[in-house]
Amino acid sequence: MQVRENYKLSQVKTIVNGIIIGMLAGSTVSVFRWSIGHMTNLMRYLYINSIHHLSFLLTAIVINVIIGLLVGWFLKQQPDIKGSGIPQVEGQLLGEVDYGWWAVLWRKFIGGILAIGSGLYLGREGPSIQLGSTLGQGVAQFTKQVGFDRQVLISSGAAAGLSAAFNAPIASTLFVLEEIYHNFSTNIWIVSLTSAVTSDMVATYVFGLKPVLYMRSTPLPLKYFSWVIILGIVLGVLGRLYQLVILRMGKWYRHTHISWYFNGLIPLLLVIPLGALFPHLLGGGSDIILRLSSANYPTLILCLYFVIRFVFSMLSYGSGLPGGIFLPILCLGGLIGAIVGSIAVNLGLMNSLYFSSFIIMGMAGYFAAISKAPFTAILLITEMVGTLTHLLGLAVVSLIAYGVLDLLNGKPVYYSMLQQLLKVQTKMxxxxxxxxxxxxxxxxxxxxxxxxxxxxxxxxxxxxxxxxxxxxxxxxxxxxxxxxxxxxxxxxxxxxxxxxxxxxxxxxx
Missing domain, CATH: 3.30.70.1450 (Regulator of K+ conductance, C-terminal domain)
Structure with a gap:
């Protein structure tokens, strides 16, 4: 048996690298997140006023066409910036995908801001994960680390990116272990947690301590848990529907006979009337999630919002523009929870005091089903909402939704996307x-x-x-x-x- 004498020194070095990656990813993703927020507000203003002023309409059309052409040019140059980036990161850690870190980093950064900031139903979290992972890859290149040591830095960068996007360092670490790397090695989780916490500190300095999806809520008593079972079943079935549709969007876009890297022009033009009619539905979905608990929407309106968000989320992501499905999934789950909760309240079977609990459980259960990552779902929603009082409900609904989707032969959505990515690669x-x-x-x-x-x-x-x-x-x-x-x-x-x-x-x- 041979024992490496400098093992502990090597561990310290790796953790220091994790801190460096966390600072880099936290800074980069914070600027990314800030830019998206401000651009979305600007585009929302244009869309709302486009109904009454032709000049605003023409300005919005010109801007979105330019965005579609510019980001399409980026995609043609570097196809690995397509979509959320999570399948690419997973493939990179498996050794089945590789790309130059700088070429992806700056194109994903600019392309993501333009695509998501335009108001498309895309999330910032997937691109944030890829931005963080490319920074980890860059640190590995500068420090000449290869093999497993390089993979550690890439995975820690991914955790740091998600942590900065959602201010959820523990869930971000678990997501990398459970969904991306599929391994709970001590080496991986220590460095990933280090970079995630460091990144979260940077993002917290910029955006404050308030949780991203904070809402007032009262935990659901056990006597109402029959509704949790119903919600879990609905989430599992609709989660499988989500998987089936989103994995087929690429085939649908091929029927348009447009060069694949310019497919983004379609949702970029469609988002203008949507933004004018439903400005609060724009973006990844955090705005509508935060409105749900207090707006008292009728059940039919909630159903309408779900259909709009579901259809246009598919069109947005299927186009291949840089943007994720993480937050849009949470938004759809929150809407499903709100619909089920609204039905229970309207039937007089539940006190409206517990309505917000269904929104929170809906987010966790839908993500747990689609990604097949229940641990991440439970911790993520706990950190994003900012309360531990819903843990039992989150666990039950996540496990039921996960089990239903498993019975329907569903696979983890990011893994399925990776398989699609590998099939379209022209060279091995x-x-x-x-x-x-x-x-x-x-x-x-x-x-x-x-x-x-x-x-x-x-x-x-x-x-x-x-x-x-x-x-x-x-x-x-x-x-x-x-x-x-x-x-x-x-x-x-x-x-x-x-x-x-x-x-x-x-x-x-």
Whole structure:
């Protein structure tokens, strides 16, 4: 057994890198977030006045056409800025996607501000994650870190980006572990949490301490939890509908016979009349979420808002413009919760005092179903709303929605988007290897076996084992135990099936 003597020094160095990445990501995403907010307010003003003044209408059309052409040009130059960026980050951490960090960083930054700031139903969180990850990639390049160390910095940048976007450092860290990296390694979560907290401090300095989606609410008593079950079922079914539609939007846009990088012109023109008629529905959806608890909308109006948000969210994201689905999903979930809560109140089956609880639970359950990341959903909404009193309701609705979507054969939406991304790639980088990291779980096929006893997939090579902070160079007789973290070099040719086989060997049977 060989033990690296400077292991602790290496850990300190990595954490310092995490602080640097957190500061960079926090600053970048704060400017990104601030710019989007101010541009959205400007465009909303133009749209509202376009009804009464032709000059405002013409100005809005000219601005949005210019945005569509400019961002389309960015997309043609660098296709990896397309959409939210989360599938690209996930693919990068799996070694299946790679790109130059600077080329993506500045185009995603400018393109995201223009696309989201125009009022399209897109979220800032996905681009923020990609902005943070590219900054992590840049730090790795400047410090000459490769392999697993580079992946650590990229993932910590992703956590920092989401943290700055939502002021939710704990949920941001968990999202990277649960949804993007699919690994709870100590190395990953410590550095990701460090960068997320650092980034949150920067964003808090800019935007203040008030939670992003703060609303007054009263936790739901247990006697009303039958409505939570109903809400969870509805969220699961509608979550599956969301997945089916959004994963097919690319095919729909191909029927327009417009060059794919200029598809954004369609929603950019359609958003003008929408912004004039429903200005409070513009953007990612935070405005309408904050209005729901106090506006006393009739149930039919809530249903109308849901249909508008659902359809135009699909058109906005399907166009390929830089922007995410994270916040739009929360908005749709909040509307579903408001509809169910409104029905319960109108039937006299529930006190209106608990209406806000349904909005909060709806956001968590819808995100938990679509992303299949219930832990993240529970913590994210808790941090964004700013209260711990809804934890039981959030947990129940998230698990029910998750289970319903699973019964409907739904897959994590970002993973499905990654598979689509890989299918459209014209080239595969053959002949290379990438380093992956997997944790051995108790009861798995590897647990308690020696290295030579394991049928390793062709194209994989175990290079080291990390156990309780100690790194071991493996030999044929080395015993693998649960809790070990394995570092494995995998050929980029057929990388995905090889990785899936290794995951099957390390997880519970």
């Amino acid at each position: 980088n053959l002949g290379r290897t990438v380093e992956i990291m997997e944790t051995v779980y108790a009861g798995s096929q590897m647990d308690g076996k020696m290295v030579r006893q394991i049928k390793w997939p062709k194209g994989s090579l175990l290079t080291k084992i990390q156990r309780n902070g100690v790194e071991i160079v493996p030999a044929g007789g080395t015993l693998i135990r649960w809790g070990d973290t394995l570092f494995i070099n995998v050929s980029t040719k057929n990388q995905h099936p090889i990785t899936q086989r290794i995951i099957a060997l390390t997880t519970e049977t």
